[in-house]
Amino acid sequence: MSHPAGSGDHADAAYLLDSAGPAAPPRDNGELVFAAPWESQAFGVALALQDAGRIDWEDFRRSLIREIGDWEAAHPSGEGWNYYECWLRSLERLVSATGLVAAGDLRARRAELAARPDGHDHRHDHEE
């Protein structure tokens, strides 16, 4: 099968910024695209990283395939499946593998955010 040549990922992503105009039709006959705000955030971070040329989409896809494969191997019943969990984990792995954000820095930032006082935003399941 032959494919049209050219059209790098990066160049194509730029079109998106112009496509959200009032002429764009509303989404229809679909379901909610994201089940929770964090899912849309994880989606947006990946797209924005690609758009900025910080990650290669094919690398991300490979990382996602591995993550999904690992999850499925560990959960033969399929119970507890969440696609964007795999998405987020593969994104975390990719940014640390490519050196954009060291894994230790990510852990430190999580701890910082988790330590915010109650009521700031996140619920705390484990209070001391």
Added chain:
Amino acid sequence: MTSASEPLDPALRVEALASLLIDRGLLDEATIETFVKTYEQSVGPMNGAKVVAKAWTDPQYRARLLADGTAAIGELGFKGPQGEHMVVLEDTPVVHHVVVCTLCSCYPWPVLGLPPSWYKDPAYRARVVREPRQVLREFGLDLDDGVEIRVHDSSSEVRYMVLPERPAGTEHYSEAELAALVTRDAMVGVAKVAAP
């Protein structure tokens, strides 16, 4: 206290990731928001429905669409990530196409928006390859035994979209009226376009 081994709230994880990337100037909040809004509100199966309706009413467009999906879809202004190498599969009375991505969830975003949850589900991805006729039946599509079902597994190279059959009784419909009949499921291949 949250220990390292405890599963962390994904909302907190994504916030940590995004805030670090933003602090380092690798990303900006507005771009993230733009992508989210675009796919939540602007890009969706109505784009694909317009492609289908045009193909039903314009034989030359149909020919271009089947010969080079990416270019013909681009004529209508639909392009972008996950739509770079589009192949359009034409249903006939004897061949029915259905699309899957067995390894992850590749999907033609510019024409269909983001995939529904069932498309990403491990069960659909595995079963539609093994027992397509049964899976389609569960979607409410009972095909005659004489109809050949072709399952197409998306790859890193190709994104598929199905061109369903135009339903009977729509001879006098305008392109816009036709587009309103076309569903996402029909363009993935788990449904037919119902007669009005």
